Structures are given as C-alpha cells and as structure tokens.
Amino acid sequence: MARIATCTCGNLRVACAGEPEKVSLCHCLACQRRTGSTYGIAAFFRKEDVHVEGSSRRYARPSDSGFPVTFHFCPSCGSTVFWEPQRKPELLAVAVGAFADPAFPAPVQAVYAEHRHPWVEDPIG
Numbered sequence: 001m002a003r004i005a006t007c008t009c010g011n012l013r014v015a016c017a018g019e020p021e022k023v024s025l026c027h028c029l030a031c032q033r034r035t036g037s038t039y040g041i042a043a044f045f046r047k048e049d050v051h052v053e054g055s056s057r058r059y060a061r062p063s064d065s066g067f068p069v070t071f072h073f074c075p076s077c078g079s080t081v082f083w084e085p086q087r088k089p090e091l092l093a094v095a096v097g098a099f100a101d102p103a104f105p106a107p108v109q110a111v112y113a114e115h116r117h118p119w120v121e122d123p124i125g
Ligand SMILES: [Zn+2]
Pocket: 007, 008, 009, 010, 011, 012, 074, 075, 076, 077, 078, 079
C-alpha cells in the first residue's frame, strides 16, 4: 500500500510505501512559520520506501539537535512536502497535511509543547 503526498498544485509528489515509522507533531516556532499554522506534523518513512516525483527547491535550517534539516518545497506553489532530518539520515519526513487524508495515522508524540498555543488542545493527551 502506498500513500501519495502532494503539494497544493500537484507538481511535487511523494509516494510512501507501508506504514510510517513514526508520526510526530511539532509545536516549535520554526514549524509555525513554515506551515503558517500553529504546529506541523511529520510522518517519518524510511528513505527506501519513499519515491519522489517532480521538481523541488531546498531550504536548510539548523535545528536544536545541532543537525541541519533540509526542507523540499514546490517551486511553483511553495508547499513544503518533505524534509531530510540529518540527525536521522535513514528517514524522510513527509508533511502529513500533504496527504490530504483525514484517515492518516494520528501522531504518537508532540514536541516543543512550550510553544503550543494555549487554545490548541494537546492531541496526545
Ligand atoms: Zn506545487
């Protein structure tokens, strides 16, 4: 079974086989700026289970772990579809919203809770 994540315009597509290794929600301020929302959610897949089609541009930023993260976004519509956490080079993170699938597996952890907007319920409990 493969799930397909795409940018808004459909140029950048990633097919992800199997189930995600982990789904993680992040309240950090960088995710808030990147998404324009109050948190980001990543589904981590093994690199060999992800197939990328279409063009992307990259943006790398440092992270608190000390390892940079390289984001891939569509040059036409700007959606970030996936990123490479260099702390875990065997994994790719895919933006859960890019699957546009309300049945997608729920996050199992939430990080940077200190930046959670007070009206956002803690989805992990
Ligand atoms: Zn696009």
